[in-house]
Amino acid sequence: MKEELFVSGRNIPNIDPFLNIWHWQIPLYLYLGGLAAGIMFFAGYFTIMRKEKEMETTVKWAPFLVPIALVLGLIALFLDLKHQLYFWRLYTTIRFESPMSWGAWTLMLVTPLSMVWAASYIKELIPKWDWKFGFLNQAEALAIKHRKQMAWAMMLLAVVLGVYTGILLSAFNARPLWNTSVLGILFLTSGLSTGLAATMWMSKSKYERKVLSRLDLIMIGIELFLIIHMLMGFLAASEVQIEAAQLFLGGEFTVVFWVFVIILGLVFPAVLEILELKGFHVPVWIPALLILIGGLVFRFVMVEAGQITRFLY
Amino acid sequence: MRYAMAIDTKKCVGCGDCVVACQTENNVPHGYCRDWIVENVAGSYPNVEIELRSERCNHCDNSPCVRCCPTGASHIIEGGIVKVTHSECIGCGACIQACPYDARYSHPDGYVDKCTFCDHRLEKGQGTACVEVCPTNCLYFGDLEDPNSDVSKALKNRKWKVLAPEAGTKPQLYFLT
Amino acid sequence: MRILSIHIFTYIDIYFMKTRRDFIKISALGTVGAAMATGVVSMAKGSSLPGSHEGSGSVFNGQNRYPTYCEVCFWKCAGWTYTDNKGKILKIIGNNNDPHCNGRLCPRGTGGIGMYYDEDRLKTPLIREKKNGKPYFRKASWDEALDLVAKNLKKIADEHGPECVALFNHGSGGKFFGTFLKAFGSPNITAPSFAQCRGPRETAWIATYGEGVGSPEPTDIRDTNCLVLIGTHIGENMHNGQVQEMSQAIDKGATIITVDPRLSTAASKSKYWLPIKPSTDLALLMAWIHVAIYEDIYNKEYVEKYAYGFDELKEHVKDMTPEWAYGITTIKPAVIRKTAREMANAAPAVIIHPGRHVTWYGDDTQRIRAVAILNALFGSWGNRGGFYLKESLHLPYPKTPPNPKPTKTWRDAYPGQFKLASMALSSGICDATIPTADRACNFKGWIVSGTNLPLTLPNQANTVEAMSNLEFMVVIDTMPMEVTGYADVVLPECTYLERYDLIRTSPHREPYLALRMPAVEPKYDSKPSWWIAKTLAEKMGLGDYFPYDDITDLLDWQLKQVGSSLEEMQRIGVKKFDRESGGLYFQKGEDVKFNTATGKIELFSNDLAAEGFDPFPVYTQHPGPPEGFYRLIYGRAPMHTFSRTANNHNLWDLKQENSVWINPKVADLWDLKKDQYIWLKNQDGIVSAHPIKVRVTERIRWDSIYMVHGFGHSNKKLTRANGRGANDSELITNVVIDPVMGGTGMRGNFVTFLKEKPEGEVAS
Numbered sequence A: 001m002k003e004e005l006f007v008s009g010r011n012i013p014n015i016d017p018f019l020n021i022w023h024w025q026i027p028l029y030l031y032l033g034g035l036a037a038g039i040m041f042f043a044g045y046f047t048i049m050r051k052e053k054e055m056e057t058t059v060k061w062a063p064f065l066v067p068i069a070l071v072l073g074l075i076a077l078f079l080d081l082k083h084q085l086y087f088w089r090l091y092t093t094i095r096f097e098s099p100m101s102w103g104a105w106t107l108m109l110v111t112p113l114s115m116v117w118a119a120s121y122i123k124e125l126i127p128k129w130d131w132k133f134g135f136l137n138q139a140e141a142l143a144i145k146h147r148k149q150m151a152w153a154m155m156l157l158a159v160v161l162g163v164y165t166g167i168l169l170s171a172f173n174a175r176p177l178w179n180t181s182v183l184g185i186l187f188l189t190s191g192l193s194t195g196l197a198a199t200m201w202m203s204k205s206k207y208e209r210k211v212l213s214r215l216d217l218i219m220i221g222i223e224l225f226l227i228i229h230m231l232m233g234f235l236a237a238s239e240v241q242i243e244a245a246q247l248f249l250g251g252e253f254t255v256v257f258w259v260f261v262i263i264l265g266l267v268f269p270a271v272l273e274i275l276e277l278k279g280f281h282v283p284v285w286i287p288a289l290l291i292l293i294g295g296l297v298f299r300f301v302m303v304e305a306g307q308i309t310r311f312l313y
Numbered sequence B: 001m002r003y004a005m006a007i008d009t010k011k012c013v014g015c016g017d018c019v020v021a022c023q024t025e026n027n028v029p030h031g032y033c034r035d036w037i038v039e040n041v042a043g044s045y046p047n048v049e050i051e052l053r054s055e056r057c058n059h060c061d062n063s064p065c066v067r068c069c070p071t072g073a074s075h076i077i078e079g080g081i082v083k084v085t086h087s088e089c090i091g092c093g094a095c096i097q098a099c100p101y102d103a104r105y106s107h108p109d110g111y112v113d114k115c116t117f118c119d120h121r122l123e124k125g126q127g128t129a130c131v132e133v134c135p136t137n138c139l140y141f142g143d144l145e146d147p148n149s150d151v152s153k154a155l156k157n158r159k160w161k162v163l164a165p166e167a168g169t170k171p172q173l174y175f176l177t
Numbered sequence C: 001m002r003i004l005s006i007h008i009f010t011y012i013d014i015y016f017m018k019t020r021r022d023f024i025k026i027s028a029l030g031t032v033g034a035a036m037a038t039g040v041v042s043m044a045k046g047s048s049l050p051g052s053h054e055g056s057g058s059v060f061n062g063q064n065r066y067p068t069y070c071e072v073c074f075w076k077c078a079g080w081t082y083t084d085n086k087g088k089i090l091k092i093i094g095n096n097n098d099p100h101c102n103g104r105l106c107p108r109g110t111g112g113i114g115m116y117y118d119e120d121r122l123k124t125p126l127i128r129e130k131k132n133g134k135p136y137f138r139k140a141s142w143d144e145a146l147d148l149v150a151k152n153l154k155k156i157a158d159e160h161g162p163e164c165v166a167l168f169n170h171g172s173g174g175k176f177f178g179t180f181l182k183a184f185g186s187p188n189i190t191a192p193s194f195a196q197c198r199g200p201r202e203t204a205w206i207a208t209y210g211e212g213v214g215s216p217e218p219t220d221i222r223d224t225n226c227l228v229l230i231g232t233h234i235g236e237n238m239h240n241g242q243v244q245e246m247s248q249a250i251d252k253g254a255t256i257i258t259v260d261p262r263l264s265t266a267a268s269k270s271k272y273w274l275p276i277k278p279s280t281d282l283a284l285l286m287a288w289i290h291v292a293i294y295e296d297i298y299n300k301e302y303v304e305k306y307a308y309g310f311d312e313l314k315e316h317v318k319d320m321t322p323e324w325a326y327g328i329t330t331i332k333p334a335v336i337r338k339t340a341r342e343m344a345n346a347a348p349a350v351i352i353h354p355g356r357h358v359t360w361y362g363d364d365t366q367r368i369r370a371v372a373i374l375n376a377l378f379g380s381w382g383n384r385g386g387f388y389l390k391e392s393l394h395l396p397y398p399k400t401p402p403n404p405k406p407t408k409t410w411r412d413a414y415p416g417q418f419k420l421a422s423m424a425l426s427s428g429i430c431d432a433t434i435p436t437a438d439r440a441c442n443f444k445g446w447i448v449s450g451t452n453l454p455l456t457l458p459n460q461a462n463t464v465e466a467m468s469n470l471e472f473m474v475v476i477d478t479m480p481m482e483v484t485g486y487a488d489v490v491l492p493e494c495t496y497l498e499r500y501d502l503i504r505t506s507p508h509r510e511p512y513l514a515l516r517m518p519a520v521e522p523k524y525d526s527k528p529s530w531w532i533a534k535t536l537a538e539k540m541g542l543g544d545y546f547p548y549d550d551i552t553d554l555l556d557w558q559l560k561q562v563g564s565s566l567e568e569m570q571r572i573g574v575k576k577f578d579r580e581s582g583g584l585y586f587q588k589g590e591d592v593k594f595n596t597a598t599g600k601i602e603l604f605s606n607d608l609a610a611e612g613f614d615p616f617p618v619y620t621q622h623p624g625p626p627e628g629f630y631r632l633i634y635g636r637a638p639m640h641t642f643s644r645t646a647n648n649h650n651l652w653d654l655k656q657e658n659s660v661w662i663n664p665k666v667a668d669l670w671d672l673k674k675d676q677y678i679w680l681k682n683q684d685g686i687v688s689a690h691p692i693k694v695r696v697t698e699r700i701r702w703d704s705i706y707m708v709h710g711f712g713h714s715n716k717k718l719t720r721a722n723g724r725g726a727n728d729s730e731l732i733t734n735v736v737i738d739p740v741m742g743g744t745g746m747r748g749n750f751v752t753f754l755k756e757k758p759e760g761e762v763a764s
């Protein structure tokens, strides 16, 4: 029999017996970041494709969620900091090797951009809107004029943001479950999917919903592929990664992962969307909500399970 | 200069003195620790072996905790000692996630703390608190680049290993086996 | 010729057989001594020494440091208490010049700081009261509490005689209460470190070598070539000097042979681990003796010169072959032979360690006798790498009036028994407190200083019964330990970091003195023992026995007698003196007169024979566990001392509770999982009051379980320790008394496992 134990009674809060240093704030932050990235990406995409009319919700209304999501995400991130008074230290330096650092800076760019984007459509949403100050009106005009450029920037930054939500985890080699390059692209795809779901839910246009639904099916397909790819990768890797994969294959997280993330969060909504496309009547909020919840649970599962996995002991 | 520590697992009795000494020297709050003892048991009675290891931050040459720190609070000083500047640390926990040895902890005051190789003592020409207290004299500390340092001498004539070399961090705690 | 009586143990009981009228007479005589003593005091006064720590100590590396010696166990390492400029204690570091620690304290000594900071400490004197039939403790002033103690002790003395008061002590403060009790008229001073600890060893050694082993043990481990540990688990038993020297021995490549049914830490570092069947060690020892003699590998020169009774021994062990021992011990004959040869090869630089806590199976004196004999056969006593000839410095004490002569002692409760006990038996006094029809002496009053009797004496229920029979009990302690709960008066002593005590004079390779002085003022309303004992004595008209105003006067006077001073010791903490008794080892061919009847090392013990005991050890079988039960063996965790450190925050951080070690096969059989909490039930149906965590480990045999002693506290005032882990003492109800010296064999108990808390069955 093998036995390994701390004989000095180590029992440090949030570290022992397993790491739990990141609580609900981080997965929520990652989720909201992904959602925001998803909405922004397609807003940008359809703007560039000149589909503002057909894809009105995608381009104009859903992006109002983005600054809200980002600000909530930032609040969550802030709440997770243990030395909050020193928060400003994040913005006194740029560290390219630290995903945390460039993530903070990306958000620094993305959040205002998303606000400007939303602001540029506010008069379409609320016709009586008045900017009160002249320079703001000028700014609005400027923004409306440069929508195309902004759309490109949004697409680009959305990809960065979406990938970042995954890389923030995968940068940590020390956590075998996160130690996979798939995570960046996987979280990006998942972010895009949740963005589509949120937009779909808001959209009143049948056409728009159909387009979004098709895109979403593609995303779900890619996601499933990446997840399987990730698990296979773990099983073919080192002992610690095999152990990590076991968390989902019989271990502690098996039920949440397969039931809530895979079946209820991906497969079932995909089936519903296919049925809808085939002409069956499915209330759109059901698959949308399932995808949104599935994405959230996925972030929680990955953050929680990842922290449990370790190299030693 | 490259500071390192060697731990003779054949002499360590797992008493935890190094842990208490670190706590009182470095004012580590109750319930936390910068070093700790692991016991590893293998075999079956009566063919059993145990290994006792006093562990702490490895002051890795290739330190992911420093790389992932968004503020530069985690940094490397003379001799390869990995340190945290409390007033730059935001307590984001990234470095804790990054350390394969779980050598860092979140201090109740918010910042992240860990073994400093007692650099405040080294400055005064003293040894680290844990090395100086160890009743079995099984901890060796010093400059790897100096062939006459305790640690170099300890490593020269003995077999040793490092922990989780596959994590690629180039740890600087050597366990004499 | 060297007379070894200088080394003779100081604690040989002297019985006074006088009437109580003498007591009063001698009391009156006291004034003579007092006059002399006053002279002493005024002499010391001239030096105007500080009464507290202020202004003394020294500054080191920007911090203040004060000399001390550690009180967390009885190795008494000298060190420095560091404080910052606000008088906050920062750390305790060993004194480099002290041979007990060589500048390195053990974890308990380093963590001793936690005793000072413990917020659960006793804070004021307490007096037992009753409200609506419910007992409780009321806070009291020192004056009131000590008056009450004086009144009750006087009452017992008047009604039953002062001899009916006993002192249980362990640790530095006990000395002062000993002085008090002797002055009061009772010789019944006892410590659990005899009948529950090293008593059999001392008796066996005195019977063989004419002197005890003593503490610290004069084992020359650093220079040995072969160290044999029989149940002595150095490394877990954290007696500092031995741990350090064992490590040196490992570095030098010495052979270590460990005999232990458990893979102890020491066993894991040994070249040979002999996983013996518990309780059979004596057979192994006799087989080793057999091999040494019949393979002709013993130290002939030494035996011829110093030993007595070799031929009889040879005859005695004739049939005690390794093959015979194999059937008993399960240790293979080849291994027994090989290890005996290892010892012979190393001889005389070989140590068959006499152990320390040796009260195991009731035949312990005889077992340690075998150890003593084996050492003699290899000539290790008095030789380099074996046992060195220790020396200590005797400090003069100012003259005090003679003590009154008591009319009876604890021995009267055991007529014809335990004559070879060189100290009073704690368990004996405890038992004699429970009245029986035919008992010559009952104890009516206990003074308990620094020993937690309910966790220290075996058979807890018995101890509790004894205490409930007392007319009066006063406890001097630092913590609200179990024992304080039974007291009528509780007196809070300040910790060793806050007080002076007597100078440490324990023996070593050279004589050393060490000073303990306060680093800070006593916290709360606590006081040092010297003050408590002296004030109590004064209240009872016995002040003359404490011929000093302040302890610093006494210490300074004593130190000046040997050419030092309190001022010097405050600066250096530890002072080394030159040896006066000759070399550290016997010279080749040196004539030595041992303090035995024959003047020789008695392989054949005349002392034992005279008392009707076997003059040579004889193996007898001890009962094994009944079906479904496992032998309860216990020991030490390196970071704790008995029950005293369980609540110490620094050490609690390292180990909060004990666990029960169970072999994986046994765990499987009982379906026990790692970290599961279970209750233990012993052969007499006693169930542990608290559950204990399971540790499934290959380090323990399948017929035994192991747990660390000192946990399972029941006093709720111990906020950290209460209810954590289980207490072995309550499960030790089968006690086998060593007929030779009254030691309490505690390893003949067997336990089984209960997975659910048994209703109604729980002993509390």
Ligand SMILES: Nc1nc2c(c(=O)[nH]1)N[C@H]1C(S)=C(S)[C@@H](COP(=O)(O)OP(=O)(O)OC[C@H]3O[C@@H](n4cnc5c(=O)[nH]c(N)nc54)[C@H](O)[C@@H]3O)O[C@H]1N2
Pocket (backbone or CB within 6 Å): C071, C170, C171, C173, C192, C193, C196, C197, C198, C356, C357, C449, C450, C451, C452, C453, C455, C456, C457, C458, C476, C477, C478, C479, C481, C483, C493, C494, C495, C496, C634, C635, C641, C642, C643, C644, C645, C709, C728, C729, C732, C746
């Ligand atoms: N079951 C079992 N029983 C055993 C043993 C065992 O292994 N198992 N071991 C035996 C052995 S070897 C021994 S030596 C004895 C030891 O027996 P004890 O010396 O009784 O051991 P402790 O449990 O440490 O109790 C010490 C008491 O002293 C108090 N104390 C600590 N410091 C001070 C101080 O400075 N002043 C005062 N006044 N009090 C203080 C503590 O609070 C505590 O109440 O136990 C024996 N009994």
Ligand SMILES: Nc1nc2c(c(=O)[nH]1)N[C@H]1C(S)=C(S)[C@@H](COP(=O)(O)OP(=O)(O)OC[C@H]3O[C@@H](n4cnc5c(=O)[nH]c(N)nc54)[C@H](O)[C@@H]3O)O[C@H]1N2
Pocket (backbone or CB within 6 Å): C073, C074, C197, C198, C230, C231, C232, C233, C234, C236, C237, C238, C239, C259, C260, C261, C262, C264, C276, C277, C278, C279, C280, C281, C355, C356, C357, C358, C360, C633, C634, C635, C636, C637, C638, C639, C640, C641, C642, C706, C747
């Ligand atoms: N950390 C720490 N160190 C201490 C103390 C402490 O409280 N804490 N107390 C000090 C004191 S006062 C004492 S007396 C000493 C006691 O220290 P030792 O004399 O070393 O202690 P024991 O309790 O006799 O030994 C316990 C060992 O005996 C083994 N054992 C049990 N049964 C048998 C048997 O039948 N045969 C053999 N061969 N071995 C057996 C156990 O597995 C265990 O390893 O420790 C001292 N050192």
Ligand code: SF4
Pocket (backbone or CB within 6 Å): B011, B012, B013, B014, B015, B016, B017, B018, B019, B037, B054, B133, B134, B135, B136, B137, B138, B139
């Ligand atoms: S102090 Fe030394 S012997 Fe004790 S646990 Fe630490 S390294 Fe091991």
Ligand code: SF4
Pocket (backbone or CB within 6 Å): B056, B057, B058, B059, B060, B063, B064, B065, B066, B082, B098, B099, B100, B101, B102, B103, B104, B114, B169
């Ligand atoms: S052990 Fe951990 S904290 Fe220390 S340098 Fe290496 S990665 Fe960083």
Ligand code: SF4
Pocket (backbone or CB within 6 Å): B068, B069, B070, B071, B072, B073, B074, B084, B088, B089, B090, B091, B092, B093, B094, B095, B096, B111, B112
């Ligand atoms: S917790 Fe502090 S030291 Fe660690 S990565 Fe964050 S800012 Fe750097």
Ligand code: SF4
Pocket (backbone or CB within 6 Å): B021, B022, B025, B026, B034, B035, B056, B114, B115, B116, B117, B118, B128, B129, B130, B131
């Ligand atoms: S080197 Fe200093 S900080 Fe590090 S573990 Fe040892 S005592 Fe603690």
Ligand code: SF4
Pocket (backbone or CB within 6 Å): C070, C071, C072, C073, C074, C075, C076, C077, C101, C105, C106, C107, C108, C109, C110, C238, C239, C240, C241
């Ligand atoms: S061995 Fe440890 S506990 Fe005992 S006196 Fe020395 S330092 Fe104190």
Ligand SMILES: [Mo]
Pocket (backbone or CB within 6 Å): C193, C196, C197, C198, C356, C357
């Ligand atoms: Mo003892």
